[in-house]
Amino acid sequence: MRLVLSRLARSSPRYPLSSTLAAAALGAGLARLTWAGEVELDGAHFSVLSWILLVVAVAVAERRVSSRWAFSVAAAATAAGVVAAWGVLSAAAAFGEPLSQEALRFQAWTPSVTSAALLMAVSSRLRLATGRTLRWGVGTAVIVLLLMTGHASDVARVFAVLAAGLVATVGRSAVPGADWRPTVQTRWRSVLASVLVVVASALALGTVMPNATGVLAWTGAVFDPVVAPIASALLIVSAVLVMRGRLTGILLGGAALAAVAVVSMIELVVRPILEGGIVWQGLTGAETEWQIVLLLSGGLPAMAALLLALGARKVIRRPAPVATPVDRRRLQDVLKASGDATFAHMATWAGNSLWFGEDGSAIAYRVRDGVAFTVGDPISDDPRPALRAFAEFCETRGWTPVFYSIHDEAASALHEDGWARTPVGTDAVIDVPDFSLSGRRRQDLRTAVNRADREGLSAVWTTYADSSAAVRAQVDALCAGWADEKVLPEMGFTLGGLAELTDPEVRLMLAIGADGRVQVVTSWLPRHRDGELIGWTLDVMRRDRDAMPGAMEFTIVSTVRRAAEEGLPIVGLSGTPLAAHEGHSVGWLSRRMSRLLEPSYGFASLERFKAKFGARHEPLWMSYPQPLHLPRIGPALLRTYVPTLRFTQVVTSALRVRAQGLASASR
Known part of the structure; x- marks a missing residue:
């Protein structure tokens, strides 16, 4: 307050005398009322x-x-x-x-x-x-x-x-997103959580506020000082679980409220009536009013328990629906029309749930620990209606909506509506007509192409199904061997593996030596607009230990050249998770995940590798309703990427990070 007054004193010429x-x-009035x-x-x-x-x-x-x-x-x-x-x-x-x-x-x-x-x-x-x-x-x-x-x-x-x-x-300006209204389910969760907190506070404060005279003061006073804090803690835990839509919160809170209601009614209503302490004398008189207070004190916990029972069905979190064959056929139609985004084809992957908007849009998502992560941007020509409709859909089912790895258009629309956002990576896109191997910065690419010609390395454009049995066996071995070398399990969600490259819609560009040995495997996801193929997005990258230096660069250059021959304008190198935006640093969530995952997945080296191709980098964002959700989002996102992650693997990875840091410091 001293700081406030000092600032007002310095700005007194501008501060109205009437306000002073x-x-x-x-x-003066407060002093009179307070210290009289x-x-x-x-x-x-x-x-x-x-x-x-x-x-x-x-x-x-x-x-x-x-x-x-x-x-x-x-x-x-x-x-x-x-x-x-x-x-x-x-x-x-x-x-x-x-x-x-x-x-x-x-x-x-x-x-x-x-x-x-x-x-x-x-x-x-x-x-x-x-x-x-x-x-x-x-x-x-x-x-x-x-x-x-x-x-x-x-x-x-x-x-x-x-x-x-x-x-x-x-004098308040319009609040961003002021026309967004909470759903009925969200309101119910807030109301029920408040009810649980109110009763819990009555139990917790009843023994430490001897001068309390409110209606619930009597409720807290009838409980034993040892039992009251335990019951209060149970109710607080129930309130947290109810806010997250958990059935456990309803059951635990209902049991605790029922117990509180029974004890309160017995001690404050039944016993006084039996002992003659409560005698109805009409609606007048101070004594009658105190009796009404006792009735309310005993009845409010029972009313709270009844309210919890009435709202139970509206607040319980629902499981994510499994995509049906009908959903997948409908998704294919949407992809053909509007599937030109980086992660659009990833919507077809197993494990994703699918949501469809009334405007013909689609969103693939995964729910983990009550958080619904989208697989990139909405598949739509205009993402704004889909963003709002999907967020409301998530709220009705008890999930926290998180739009993950979305581009500027969607992230800006949500930011304008009051959502928080944080950088989570970058998307590298090659404009095929402008791609060239000339120039000093493309020296590594020219070297790789020239060496491949000398050593007889061939670029083979195919699919998994069209490859020979011998080639498929080598592809399988490369993918399995890469995963076995990692301390942490293979990541999923927006990062594909062997299961995803077997999709008949997905193309493979293989680097095969003169001896028939597969040295590099890359998979490419299709991108469509208005029913036409417009480009490819890189997904799987696997390299044999004994592959020719520069074999991966040669494979990607070969894909870009093929796209140019087919008249396709775009080849995407996909997103690099946890990479910093130009002019923006990654948030604390990305930094923590990067320290944990970098030793096993090498995102930093991947970003440096993609820089060789001169791709333009588009920022990727994670948008979420408010910063208070981040402590829940972080662990849920990690488990979405690595569902089989075990604590021992995390410890091993952390020890490796520490050992590498000590080794670097000693050099």
């Missing part, structure tokens, strides 16, 4: 946390907008909240309402009142999904404190948050 006077008046002798302070053990939260909220607001905006919103929303709470509670207390009289015994302002208002206001300046998550967190916390403690500051916090939502809209 209003802030001063607000400060007739009110009590809230628990001292929460004061430090409350002030820390205020500092964090101010820092976030200053960083996202400005100091002036943060101070103005804080002053206006806090003043509105405190005044409204004081007015409502005073009016109710004047009519003898006991809860209001009890609430007024405590201060009407705490730092958390301003903190909640600021965070709610800041949420309007964040990306759509991130802002929605922040509002959910603030709203849940506000409800928890209101139902639990029931002090004047808790009422003020509610009004301040509502006021902040209005104040923050003043």
Whole structure:
């Protein structure tokens, strides 16, 4: 706050005098309400946390907008909240309402009142999904404190948050993606998770807040101090699982809520009725109101359990559908019309699920740990409608949509709608009409071609099925031998292997020596547009240990030359995972995966190899709803690429990385 005030002092000529006077008046009023002798302070053990939260909220607001905006919103929303709470509670207390009289015994302002208002206001300046998550967190916390403690500051916090939502809209520009609305399933998950958190908080805070007078304070008070934290932890775990659409969360949360409801009803309702503590006397009188509070305290956990049961079917995560023969035939039609993207043909690979849009688009994807990763861009002439429709489809099934290895057009469209993105690689594309072996930079390619001519190395353009049995056996051995040399298992997802190159649509360019020995195997995926073949994309690259130096370069050059003869404009060298973009560094997720996978898969050397061909590099992105999802996305992506990865293999790879680092440092 000192930082805020100092900045305001330096900019005082531009800061309205009326705002300064209003802030001063607000400060005096808060001091009067907070430190007046007739009110009590809230628990001292929460004061430090409350002030820390205020500092964090101010820092976030200053960083996202400005100091002036943060101070103005804080002053206006806090003043509105405190005044409204004081007015409502005073009016109710004047009519003898006991809860209001009890609430007024405590201060009407705490730092958390301003903190909640600021965070709610800041949420309007964040990306759509991130802002929605922040509002959910603030709203849940506000409800928890209101139902639990029931002090004047808790009422003020509610009004301040509502006021902040209005104040923050003043002068606000349009939020990217504001027309994206959460699905019914997403809303249900948020509601049920909030309900579980509210009950869990009542149990956790019941033993540490002796001055609590809220409705749920009675619920927390009836539980043993040893049992309450355990039940609270179970409910919190259930809330996390429910947000991820897990059936386990429903079952665990339902069992815990049922137990809490039974104990609460027995202790707060049944026992007092049997002992004569609850006697209905009509709708008037303070004593009757306290009895209603007891009934609510005992009944709210039961209502929460009922709500969880009603919403169970809407929140459970569904399994990914298996592609049917009908889906695959439909996909072939889409590929012929719009399959010109780098990864388009990879949609046909086994293990992919398929989604089709109403506009004739298609998306291949794989679901791992509740995260749906797309196989590149939507197969469509215009990706925008497919992006939104697929994201909504994922939400209805309980998955987090992640558009993986997409190009600038799709990534920019999502970024404009408020999605986060991070670089995950580059796509190398050769424009066939412009390709040439002349020039200093193509010396390695000319050398490889000339040596192949001298040594009788032939480039054979074929398919796996059309190859002889002897050639197929050598191809199989090359692919198997390459995989056996790796510490980690062979990668999949957007990287093909032996199973993928047997596709009849896929062509092979083989480098075969004069002795009939296969030295290099490359596979090429077709790219179509408007029913016509327009190019090929490199997939599998396998080289024999004793192959001629430059044999791989010779094989790729031969493919480009053949494409030129056929009049095809594009030959793609495919994407290089985890490679940095020009002008952009890879994110922390890509860096961590690169350190783990580089010793076995050599992505850095692959990027240097592709640079020999003078291909243009197009950035590849991963777009996801909000940064908070990254801790889940990282492990899920690794398991998508390497489903059979074991912990011991990870340790071995990490030790190899360390050993190589030490060896390099000692040189």
